Amino acid sequence: MSEAVIGTATTSPGLLASLDPLLREWLPRQRWFAGKGRPVTGFTLVAATELLPADRRLGLYHLLVQAHQPAAPWDCYQLLIGVREALPPHLAPALIGHVEEGPLAGRTVYEALHDPRAAEVLLEALRSQARIGGLRFERDPGQDIRPGLVPRVMTAEQSNTSVVYGDTFILKLLRRVVPGVNPDLELPLALAREGCPRVPAPTAWLNAELDGESYVLGVLQPFVQGATDGWELALRELAKGEDFSAEARALGRATAEVHTALAHALPSVTLGAAQLRLLVDGMVERLDAAVQAVPALTPYAPGLRSAFSALADLAAEGRTWTAQRIHGDLHLGQCLRSPAGQWSLIDFEGEPSKPLAERRMPQPPARDVAGMLRSFDYAAFSADPPAPGWAHACRAAYCSGYAEVSGSDPRTDPVLLRAYETDKAIYEVVYEARHRPDWLPVPMAAIERYATSDLF
Numbered sequence: 001m002s003e004a005v006i007g008t009a010t011t012s013p014g015l016l017a018s019l020d021p022l023l024r025e026w027l028p029r030q031r032w033f034a035g036k037g038r039p040v041t042g043f044t045l046v047a048a049t050e051l052l053p054a055d056r057r058l059g060l061y062h063l064l065v066q067a068h069q070p071a072a073p074w075d076c077y078q079l080l081i082g083v084r085e086a087l088p089p090h091l092a093p094a095l096i097g098h099v100e101e102g103p104l105a106g107r108t109v110y111e112a113l114h115d116p117r118a119a120e121v122l123l124e125a126l127r128s129q130a131r132i133g134g135l136r137f138e139r140d141p142g143q144d145i146r147p148g149l150v151p152r153v154m155t156a157e158q159s160n161t162s163v164v165y166g167d168t169f170i171l172k173l174l175r176r177v178v179p180g181v182n183p184d185l186e187l188p189l190a191l192a193r194e195g196c197p198r199v200p201a202p203t204a205w206l207n208a209e210l211d212g213e214s215y216v217l218g219v220l221q222p223f224v225q226g227a228t229d230g231w232e233l234a235l236r237e238l239a240k241g242e243d244f245s246a247e248a249r250a251l252g253r254a255t256a257e258v259h260t261a262l263a264h265a266l267p268s269v270t271l272g273a274a275q276l277r278l279l280v281d282g283m284v285e286r287l288d289a290a291v292q293a294v295p296a297l298t299p300y301a302p303g304l305r306s307a308f309s310a311l312a313d314l315a316a317e318g319r320t321w322t323a324q325r326i327h328g329d330l331h332l333g334q335c336l337r338s339p340a341g342q343w344s345l346i347d348f349e350g351e352p353s354k355p356l357a358e359r360r361m362p363q364p365p366a367r368d369v370a371g372m373l374r375s376f377d378y379a380a381f382s383a384d385p386p387a388p389g390w391a392h393a394c395r396a397a398y399c400s401g402y403a404e405v406s407g408s409d410p411r412t413d414p415v416l417l418r419a420y421e422t423d424k425a426i427y428e429v430v431y432e433a434r435h436r437p438d439w440l441p442v443p444m445a446a447i448e449r450y451a452t453s454d455l456f
């Protein structure tokens with residue numbers, strides 16, 4: 001049974017103060033917490049909304065809080081806090097802690113998205129287009145949401161938190177939120193308007209309007225039932241010694257369909273010498289920072305730099321490029337294959353660590369292409385023994401598929417592609433050194449090749 005949403009904006013004095021010691025300990029342990037490695041020294045409440053009053057058996061608060069850390073700007077996080085007298089055993093992993101003081105003293109608080117009864121409240125609010133405090137639950141009037149779909153939180157480690165409702169919808173709640181237009185809603189809505197079938201069309205979304213600023217907090221989309229992501233599928237085929245080039249070609253076609261629709265839906269710009277200078281400077285700066293962070297890159301830096309100077313040289317000769325809105329963080333894990341063999345692209349958020357304005361800038365489509373090419377290389381070089389021939393076939397098939405739809409083969413612009421692939425491989429070295437040191441040899445193997453040779 002759905003809980004009725006009767007929420008209100010709350011100014012409950014002392015609410016955050018009473019949660020503060022528990023959140024300081026709990027927040028840094030979450031996968032989606034962006035400020036890893038530094039302690040949380042305090043919180044400021046941005047907004048609190050009571051979705052279910054805490055005097056019921058189940059209380060539910062929606063919070064936006066700024067988390068403060070030493071020597072860093074604050075980040076704003078979206079939290080859903082459940083309140084109960086005691087947690088039933090199935091919710092034990094969601095425990096945040098027991099409140100000692102303040103309005104919730106003596107109660108147990110927990111990560112409410114793990115609680116189906118709390119997750120139902122969100123779907124019901126989206127279905128009924130509720131407005132509660134600063135929260136705006138909105139729905140595409142052309143799409144219905146059936147009541148009573150059973151929720152389950154996805155437990156995979158992700159940058160955000162997603163809840164699947166009855167294998168019909170998936171609600172992604174963004175964790176680190178910033179004011180402004182979020183490409184994770186903006187681009188799928190634009191693609192839906194274009195009738196592009198390669199991206200699940202948003203059914204409903206959650207915004208907050210606070211002090212004249214708008215925040216995108218979540219997006220509900222149709223759930224692709226029985227889907228396998230491209231990374232999983234690629235590894236499976238690789239392990240069986242199977243060729244993956246037919247799927248790679250289909251992925252190239254899907255990427256080009258999305259790019260074509262985005263170019264139609266949103267403005268494109270021409271990048272001339274001045275813009276290219278900025279783009280190349282950014283690549284060089286990232287390389288320099290990466291060498292500081294991962295000294296193993298040092299011997300390869302001159303070779304890697306030549307990929308960027310070659311691009312700068314082309315720009316200086318007067319070459320221009322078209323830039324448009326793109327996915328911005330494309331890799332095999334962002335591609336879903338339905339059991340019927342149709343590919344969808346997901347997660348248009350871009351690189352979450354970058355500012356929103358930068359993520360929304362038009363960029364050459366080659367950047368997405370390079371991300372996918374790196375992904376084939378990743379799969380092949382994470383295999384034992386590495387399978388460079390497999391990667392080569394996938395990369396070629398992907399570019400051919402892309403050319404079939406867009407009319408333009410990315411391999412005809414090898415300088416741009418090499419610069420973007422090099423930039424991505426450098427990013428990956430830093431990412432793996434920080435998050436998964438065991439994986440570092442995978443992008444390092446690419447760095448060795450990119451520093452000394454051409455890609456195709």
Ligand SMILES: Nc1ncnc2c1ncn2[C@@H]1O[C@H](COP(=O)(O)OP(=O)(O)O)[C@@H](O)[C@H]1O
Nearest residue numbers: 158159160161162170200221222223224346347
């Ligand atoms: N429309 C969908 N249908 C089926 N599964 C999906 C869909 N959207 C996302 N997923 C699954 O949810 C996971 C997380 O989604 P994603 O948008 O990548 O979130 P995050 O930003 O947290 O990484 C994906 O890896 C995929 O397995």
Ligand SMILES: O=P(O)(O)O[C@H]1O[C@H](CO)[C@@H](O[C@H]2O[C@H](CO)[C@@H](O)[C@H](O)[C@H]2O)[C@H](O)[C@H]1O
Nearest residue numbers: 159231329331332333371374375376378428431
């Ligand atoms: O979590 P995100 O999707 O934002 O991406 C980050 O994590 C990815 C790993 O999960 C990382 O991707 C790298 O590893 C993938 C295999 O696990 C591979 O398919 C990608 O090509 C490779 O870049 C990504 O770089 C990072 O931003």
